[in-house]
Amino acid sequence: MDVWCAIRTYPKHATELGNPIPTEPVFFLKPSSSVVDFGTIDSCGGDVHHEIELVLKLGDNMEPTHMALGLDLTKRSIQDHLKEKSLP
Structure with missing residues (x-):
C-alpha cells in the first residue's frame, strides 16, 4: 500500500510552523508501516x-x-x- 501525503495544504498551520506556503501541491510518501490500528501506538513521550x-x-x-x-x-x-x- 502506498501512502501519499500532501504537505502544507492548510496555510494557517504552515504559517504557524514558519513554513512557506507552496504555490503547487507538494507530495511525499510514507511507508505502509506508518499506518497502524487503533491502540497500537507506543508512547514515545x-x-x-x-x-x-x-x-x-x-x-x-x-x-x-x-x-x-x-x-x-x-x-x-x-x-x-x-x-x-x-x-x-
Whole structure:
C-alpha cells in the first residue's frame, strides 16, 4: 500500500510552523508501516503533536473508493531535525 501525503495544504498551520506556503501541491510518501490500528501506538513521550487528516483510498481509475479520518502524530523534535536537512 502506498501512502501519499500532501504537505502544507492548510496555510494557517504552515504559517504557524514558519513554513512557506507552496504555490503547487507538494507530495511525499510514507511507508505502509506508518499506518497502524487503533491502540497500537507506543508512547514515545516528548513533544508529540496531533493533526486530523482526510484519508482517501483510490481505486484503479484513481477515483476515491473509501474515505476516513486519520490521526497524524508527529514528534516535533524529530521533524525539526529533518527540516534542518531540507527533508519533509
